Amino acid sequence: MAENETVWEVFIQSKNGLAHKHVGNVHAADKVMALENARELYTRRNEGSCIWVVKASEIVSSETEDSEAFFDPSNDKMYRHPTFYNMPEGSKHI
Amino acid sequence: MLEESFQEQIDAERKIEPKDWMPDDYRKHLIRQMSQHAHSEVIGMQPEGNWITRAPSLRAKMILLAKVQDEAGHGLYLYSATETLGISREELVQQLHEEKAKYSSIFNYPTLSWADMGAIGWLVDGAAIVNQVSLQRTSYGPYSRAMVKICKEESFHQRQGYEIMAEMAKGTAEQKEMAQDALNRFWWPSIMMFGPQDSDSPRTGNAMKWKIKRQTNDELRQSFIDKTVGQAEVIGLTIPDPDLKWNEDRGHYDFGEMNWEEFWSVVNGNGPCNKQRLAHHKKAHDDGEWVRNAAKEYARKQELLLN
Amino acid sequence: MSNLFKYTLRIADSSLVLGQRMSEWCSKGPTLEEDIALSNIALDLFGQANGFYEYAAELDGSRSKDDLAFKRNEREFFNHQLSEQENGNFGTTTVRNFLHDAFNFLFYTELASSKDEILAALAAKSLKEVKYHLRHSSNWLIRLGDGTNESNLKVQEALDFLWQYTGELFEMDEVDNDMLDNGLGVDNIQLKIKWDELINNTLKKAKLKRPIDGYMATGSRKGIHTEYLGFLLAEMQFLPRAYPDAKW
Numbered sequence: 001m002a003e004n005e006t007v008w009e010v011f012i013q014s015k016n017g018l019a020h021k022h023v024g025n026v027h028a029a030d031k032v033m034a035l036e037n038a039r040e041l042y043t044r045r046n047e048g049s050c051i052w053v054v055k056a057s058e059i060v061s062s063e064t065e066d067s068e069a070f071f072d073p074s075n076d077k078m079y080r081h082p083t084f085y086n087m088p089e090g091s092k093h094i
Numbered sequence: 095m096l097e098e099s100f101q102e103q104i105d106a107e108r109k110i111e112p113k114d115w116m117p118d119d120y121r122k123h124l125i126r127q128m129s130q131h132a133h134s135e136v137i138g139m140q141p142e143g144n145w146i147t148r149a150p151s152l153r154a155k156m157i158l159l160a161k162v163q164d165e166a167g168h169g170l171y172l173y174s175a176t177e178t179l180g181i182s183r184e185e186l187v188q189q190l191h192e193e194k195a196k197y198s199s200i201f202n203y204p205t206l207s208w209a210d211m212g213a214i215g216w217l218v219d220g221a222a223i224v225n226q227v228s229l230q231r232t233s234y235g236p237y238s239r240a241m242v243k244i245c246k247e248e249s250f251h252q253r254q255g256y257e258i259m260a261e262m263a264k265g266t267a268e269q270k271e272m273a274q275d276a277l278n279r280f281w282w283p284s285i286m287m288f289g290p291q292d293s294d295s296p297r298t299g300n301a302m303k304w305k306i307k308r309q310t311n312d313e314l315r316q317s318f319i320d321k322t323v324g325q326a327e328v329i330g331l332t333i334p335d336p337d338l339k340w341n342e343d344r345g346h347y348d349f350g351e352m353n354w355e356e357f358w359s360v361v362n363g364n365g366p367c368n369k370q371r372l373a374h375h376k377k378a379h380d381d382g383e384w385v386r387n388a389a390k391e392y393a394r395k396q397e398l399l400l401n
Numbered sequence: 402m403s404n405l406f407k408y409t410l411r412i413a414d415s416s417l418v419l420g421q422r423m424s425e426w427c428s429k430g431p432t433l434e435e436d437i438a439l440s441n442i443a444l445d446l447f448g449q450a451n452g453f454y455e456y457a458a459e460l461d462g463s464r465s466k467d468d469l470a471f472k473r474n475e476r477e478f479f480n481h482q483l484s485e486q487e488n489g490n491f492g493t494t495t496v497r498n499f500l501h502d503a504f505n506f507l508f509y510t511e512l513a514s515s516k517d518e519i520l521a522a523l524a525a526k527s528l529k530e531v532k533y534h535l536r537h538s539s540n541w542l543i544r545l546g547d548g549t550n551e552s553n554l555k556v557q558e559a560l561d562f563l564w565q566y567t568g569e570l571f572e573m574d575e576v577d578n579d580m581l582d583n584g585l586g587v588d589n590i591q592l593k594i595k596w597d598e599l600i601n602n603t604l605k606k607a608k609l610k611r612p613i614d615g616y617m618a619t620g621s622r623k624g625i626h627t628e629y630l631g632f633l634l635a636e637m638q639f640l641p642r643a644y645p646d647a648k649w
Contacts, residue, residue: 005184005386005432006393007177024174024240026434027183029389030396032540037434040441041167045247064113139428146424150640150649151467152417152451156444159424163440170433208640208649258649266647374428382431384555385491388548395547 008034009059012042013050020052028053104305109235112178120304124234125179126195127306129186132172133197135165137371141205142214150208157254158211164251168244175236191376199357200283202365209262209269209276215255217277217284217322223248224318225288233305256325263329277326278334285349286357288315294354319347404579405517406460407479408586410469411576411622413453414480416527417470418630419501420446421637422488431491438537442498445530452523471641475631476624483566485630492545492555496563499538503599504570505531507592516584539603546607553608560604561612568617571596576622 005027011020023042028034034053042048062070078084087094096115103110110116142162149155173183189195200218205211223245230241262273289295289311301307309317319338326333337350360368423443430436454466461469483501488494509531512524545552571593573581580586604611620626640649 005390023243024171025177026170026174027432028434029386029544030393033389033544036438036537036540040438041170041434044164044167044437044441061113064111064115136428136433143428146427147421147636148639150471150647152447152454152470154649155424156447156451159427159440159444159447162427163437163444166428166433166437166440170437173433261649265649266644268644269647378429378431381429382435382491384549384551385431385435385545388545388552391552392544392548 005029006034007056008038008053009056010038010042011052011054012038012048013052014047015049020050025056026053101303104233104303107305109238110233111235119300120306121179123301123304123306124237125176125181127301128172128176128179128237129181129189129195130197132169132176132186133190133195134201135169135172137197137201137375138218139165139169140371140374141201141203141367142211144205145208145211148208149211154258161215161251161254164247168247171240171243175240178236187379191372191379193363193372196361197371198287199360199365200280200287201371202360202367203279203283204367206279207272207276209259209272210280212255212258212262212273213276213280215251215253216259216325217255217280218287219248219251219255220322221284221287221318223252224314224321228309228314229307231305231308237306256329259331260329263331273329274331277331281334282352283360285315285319286352286354288312288318290354290357316346319349323347403460404576405520405585406457407576408580409453409457409460409520411479413450413457413469414478415484415501416446416453417450418478418480418633419484419498420444420450421633422484422486422494423498425488426494435491439494442534442537445534449523449527449530452526456519456523467641471638475626475634478626478630478634479621479624480626480630481566481570482618482621482627483563483570485627485633486563486566487629489559490555491541492552493559493563495538495541495545496556496559498534499542499603500563500567500600501570502531502535502538503596503603504567504592506535507595507599508587508589511587511592515586520585542603542609543607546604546609556607557609560609564612564614565616565618568614569619569621572619572622574622 006029007025008028008031009025010023012023013020026034026037026041028037031053035051038051038053039048043051074080097117100110100114100116100120103114110120139162142158142165146155146159146162149158173186176186177183186195190197205214226241226245226248230238230245232238232241259273259277262269264270292310292312295311302310323333323338335350337348339348340346341348359365363369420443423439423446426436426439426443428436430439450470451466454469457469458464458466464472481501483497486493486497488497506528509524509528513521513528515521515524542556545556547553571589573589577586577589581588601611618627640647
C-alpha cells in the first residue's frame with residue numbers, strides 16, 4: 001500500500017544577494033504542489049525571498065569512495081591561495 | 095577496517111553524512127531514534143490540538159495553532175532527515191501504524207483543561223528542548239542539522255507554555271487550581287520523557303560511543319529538573335515531589351522515585367490515550383488516501399499532456 | 402451602532418468563523434505538508450479577524466476585541482453562512498474555501514481603496530494573504546476535479562451542495578448601501594460579474610459543472626444562520642463564558 005510519494009529537495013534564498021541554500025525536502029505529487037509545500041514548511045518565519053524545488057531523483061551526487069580522487073588533488077595546490085605569496089614588507093592594499 | 099575509520103571520524107567530531115559508510119547498527123539505531131522523534135512530533139500535535147478550537151482569546155488561538163503547526167513542521171524535518179538513511183516516509187508511517195515504531199509516551203496522557211496547554215509547553219517542550227539542544231551535536235549530519243533548525247524554532251514553545259501557567263497561577267482561585275492540577279499530572283510523565291535510568295538503559299552504550307546521544311538520560315533529566323524547580327517557585331506552584339530538595343554536595347536537586355511500572359505500561363500501549371492517538375492518526379491517513387490518489391492521478395495526466 | 406462598526410464586524414466574523422473551521426483540520430490533513438498549509442490559512446484568517454475586531458472594538462468603545470469574538474450569540478454573529486459550513490471531507494473544504502477565497506479576493510481588492518484608511522489598510526494586508534489562499538484552493542480544486550473519478554464526484558457533490566450559500570455573498574442591505582454611498586464600502590453586486598468569470602474559468606480547468614442557481618440561502622446580515630454556527634460558537638466560546646472573571 002505504501003507507494004512512495006515523489007520527494008523534492010528544497011533550496012531557499014533567504015534574501016536577495018545570497019545563494020540558495022538546501023533546507024530539506026517535501027513530498028508532493030506535482031511541481032506546483034512541491035513549491036507550495038516548500039513555502040508552507042520552510043518559510044513560516046519569513047525566511048524566504050525565493051524557493052527552488054528539484055526532484056530528489058534528478059540530483060547527481062559524488063560518492064564518498066570517490067572523495068579522495070575528487071578532492072585530495074586540490075590539497076597541494078597552495079599557489080591558488082593568496083596566503084601562498086610573499087609580499088615585500090611595507091606593501092599595502094594588495 | 096571500515097569500522098575503525100568510522101569510529102575515528104566520530105571521535106574526531108567529524109559528522110557522518112548519508113553517503114558515508116556506517117555500521118548497520120548505527121543506521122538502525124538512527125532510524126529507530128529519529129523516526130521515534132518524528133512520530134513524537136506528529137502524534138504530539140493531538141493533545142494540544144484538542145484545545146485549539148477552545149483557546150480562550152484570539153491571541154491564545156493564534157499562538158497555540160502556530161505552535162502545533164510547528165510540531166507538524168518539525169515532524170517533517172525529522173522525516174526528511176530520516177529518509178536520508180534509505181527508508182521512505184511511507185514506510186516509517188506504516189511502522190507507526192503497525193506499532194513497530196514508538197513515539198514519546200507523554201502524548202498518551204489526556205489534556206483536560208486549558209492549563210494543560212501551559213503544562214505541556216513549559217514541561218514537555220522544556221524537557222524536549224533539553225534533549226534537543228544536546229542532540230544538535232549528534233554525529234549524524236542530517237539529524238544534527240534538523241535539530242539546529244528545530245531548536246531555533248522551538249525557543250518560543252516553552253515560553254508560551256510558561257506564560258499560560260504564570261497567568262493562570264496568578265488568576266482566579268479556579269485558574270490557580272487548574273494550573274496546579276496540570277503540574278501535578280504532567281510533572282512525573284515529563285521527567286520520565288528522558289527514558290529509563292542509565293543503569294536500566296541497555297542501548298545507551300553504543301549510542302554514546304557513536305555519539306548519536308551526547309548526554310545520558312540521567313544527565314539530561316537532572317539538567318531539566320535543576321532548571322525547572324526555580325521556575326515553579328517564581329510562579330508560586332508546587333512540584334508534586336516531597337523528596338525534591340537541593341543537594342549542596344552534588345550541586346543538583348535530589349528527587350523522588352519515578353514510577354517505572356506506569357512508564358513501561360504506557361510505553362507498551364496501555365496508557366490512557368494510546369489507542370485514540372493511533373486511531374486518530376490512522377483515520378487522518380485513511381481519510382486522505384483519495385486526496386493523495388487524486389493528486390497523483392492529476393500529476394500523471396499532466397505528464398502525459400507534456401509528452 | 403454605526404454602519405462602519407457593523408460592516409467591520411461582519412468582515413471580522415467571517416474571518417474568525419472560517420479560521421475556526423480551518424483550525425479544526427490541524428492534525429487531520431491528507432498529508433503532513435497539507436496539514437501545515439491548512440493551519441497557515443487558519444492563522445492568516447485569525448490574524449485578519451484580530452485586525453478587524455480590533456478596529457470594531459475601537460469603534461464600539463465599550464467592548465474589547467475578545468468580548469466581540471467570545472461573548473456574542475449566534476443571532477449577533479454576521480459571518481457569511483458559507484464560512485460556517487462544516488469541513489466535511491477535504492473536497493468539501495476545498496470547494497467552500499475556493500468559493501469564499503474568490504469572493505474575498507475581489508472584495509478586498511475593492512475595499513483596499515476605501516476612504517476609511519484603517520479599513521483600507523486592513524484590506525490591503527488581507528488581500529496579500531487571500532491571493533495565496535485562492536491560489537491554493539484553486540490548485541487543489543483543479544487537482545481533485547481533474548484527478549480520479551472518485552475525487553471528481555466528491556468535489557462536484559460538495560459544489561452542488563455549497564452553491565446555495567454563494568447568493569448572499571453579493572447581497573446589499575442598508576449597511577452595505579450606506580457604506581458604498583460614502584465611499585467606504587464595496588459594491589457587492591458589481592463583484593458578482595468578476596466572481597462569475599473567475600469561478601467559471603477555474604471550474605472549467607477542474608472539469609466541474611457549474612451548478613444552476615436555485616434556492617439561495619440568506620440572512621447572515623441579520624444574524625440568521627445554519628444550525629452549525631451554534632455548536633461552533635459553543636465550543637469556541639466555552640472558556641471565557643464559563644469563567645467570566647478570568648483573564649487568560
